[in-house]
Amino acid sequence: MKLLVLLHEDTDRPGVFHEFLEEDGHSYDPVHLHRDTPLPNLDGYDALWVMGGPQNTWETKEYPWLTAEKALIREAVETRGLPFLGICLGHQLLAEALGGEVGPATTPEIGIFDVQLTEAGATGVFFDGVSERFPVLHWHSAEVTKLPAGAQVLATAPDCPVQAMRWGTRAFSTQFHMEADPDTLSRWLGQPDGYAALQAALGEDGPARYEEAALARMSALNETAERLYINWLQCAAQAVPA
Template structure:
């Protein structure tokens, strides 16, 4: 079987709907828990796929979370070798930073369901399955990043320009969350309660209703997206 190593920063932010797709593709998945397991022990070149998931911390806060240094080192070597690498939200920000781009707070937090705006290159990639006319996607972030030199921008939203970029032939960074499921995201509403309460125009009731309206469709389209992306590696 192929091996997928997944770095997780929060217990409730896992592979979600990507889990079954990796199983179908004969990947053996192993989670590595940031802040608990030794990230420096991961051989950056060994796994067939490395996935860096989301989290509440900032990609530039190694002073408080020193394991970020090990994640950056891993990504630098992995991306230099152009090996299959996927970053979601915080993972995308860590990819951008490891490629020399700046990561910083955005003008406002982007939380909730929205449409992706794919550019022509994005429309000719596996992300076409997540285009605005196909589905909405979940956003949940306050930081953003500059586009790394040598990378290719694939998608934007009205609030954040850099929503997805590719690196080489096998690196993909996604600011948004295509992996979420309707049942799984309910845990986000609980775990992010303090953050939600601090944003006047974000309410759990609205997030829950939008999830009811959009999550099932996202799962269908995400399955197509994951299948297409994995097939391209």
Template sequence: MASILYVCVRPEQGAADAEHESFRRALGAPALDRWDLLDQPLDPSVADRYDGVVVGGSPFNVVAEERSDLQRRVENDLERLAQDAVAEHLAGMFTCYSIGVVTRMLGGTVGTAVPESTRATSIRITAAAADDPLFGASAPEMSVLTAHKEGSIEPPPGAVLLATNDDCPVQAYRVGGRLYATQFHPEVTPQDFVGRMAYYRTTGYFDPHEYDLTAERVLASSPTGTDLLRRFAGLVG
């Protein structure tokens, strides 16, 4: 069985633990190794020891005017993983915050003009994704869960745009055959997402006065992002 590593970049322990479990379940893995980048720098041998990596979200922002030494080190480590995926030493799925790290590394632009609040949203699968092993089977559109303050209006150089919508044009892209990046969260169920909301209630992802309404809307949704991770596990395998 292929080995996949979950790379954590969340400082909130409860949110990190829950995200780890979300990825494990969505990948269909009986167990999923974990590397907390906030606690320890990336081991250079990861690309040799694992067939794939999945990277979770974070309250960090790539466009932050002031980035701590810790954030800079974390982003350098994520870039190294992305470079390994571009070189096809392993397969990589970079989600939410980490799509910004990858986009910047590839020479693209990340900004704050296309945020999305905590919600379910519909994304359109592009014609270029018709034969993609992850996204092709989800055409013409799918429902996903999203919450982000930064994003991109066009994919970075060398990337194939796989999914888009009117609010945030770059929802997912692929580089080569092994690097995937999504603006949305493919790993979560509605229940997972509501549980995560409790950790970020006052951090600007949604109006805290509308917590119950936002949670109700999320719970009423039927996202299909986890299909992508099951296919990713098959790609890695």
């Protein structure tokens, strides 16, 4: 497969998924929207991934490319039926692109918290082989407040009801960062703005505690990520020619 991967910050990359894709012989073209890289035509791509970032979906004046990005997501998912995977900001952008709504989170989630599969999540392909309740890594202060028509919630939590979502048969997204690996953490904490944001949210020692908690669970987090990656490929195979 050849994937198009949309990026919004140098610190937010495919992470552990890069390793999975490389091992399976798949390739991807990264597009750095925060560097004002033009969006390419979707011709020739087998799937679209949209990663996380510090922007908010409604900040179109500050980041004008968000409008074009949402249009591309809508074209990919609605018009072309391309397999899609969205993470954190990518999850929120999928919701807005398809007619849903995103707003400030009532309770921002920063750290490792459990999510619970819904009935649709527990019986579907995307979370096959994953426990009905499992820990994930969070860092977000916005959330999906209204689902797009036809979307299903696959995982939920008390402070953020839409933790994972499916639209149609090939578009999936998660509010949590299943792509995170040690390098991802290093990049996040090495960015002054990100480090300061963790301190503001969690206290002076917040960055150290965040990193410690994530690294302590990293093996389990990456195992879940690999399972979801395999499951996503199974869903994507329905759309990609052999």
